[in-house]
Amino acid sequence: MVPDMNNNIIVLNEENFKKTIENTKLILVDFWATWCNPCKSVLLILSEIYDEFCEKLIFAKLNVDKNPKITSQHNVRSIPTLILFQNKKIIDIKIGLCTKEEIKLFIKKNIRN
Template sequence: MIQEINDESFEKVIISANKPIVVDFWAPWCAPCRTLSSILEDVSNEYKDKVLVVKINVDKNPKISSRYGIRSIPTILFFKNREKIDMHIGVATKEEIRKKLDVLIIS
């Protein structure tokens, strides 16, 4: 299951994670976001012991969205060791996400 986070919990989640994190910036009115959400749900289940997948609603959490320059959704940020390592704008395929995660897990 994908955890919903917000402006207040973002730092705590990023700092306390002991594995790579996928952050999905989304909005409920965004059709591509809903498509990506089901893909990320599958990825979250597949990588549940290796990766944390979270989502943040850009409409309700403008501080973090602005901080990372989110101007288009869906946008996925990939974090490892508290640092943003990679990003993807738009809907990504499961294979594209897996490739990025496999690199994060190995490195």
């Protein structure tokens, strides 16, 4: 089991996913699984950069094993996958293990000031 590195990262599921991605604020959703070691690294990075970006976007994660319907609906075939949503629309996608700098650049290029 992956420990929650940061209690501010919202855990998404079938009940709260749609409502969460309707937000007008940018939402970063981390599609992950407990057995995925690269996913654990990404979750740790998200926790480390949370304070830097929490004013600009919402951090969330979705366990692909517990939520196969949502995973399929968003065509997630490889994990970790980071998807940025805003107003129910996909803004950008980053697939695979990334460094902290790559994730920060991914976020920065999509933030609209």
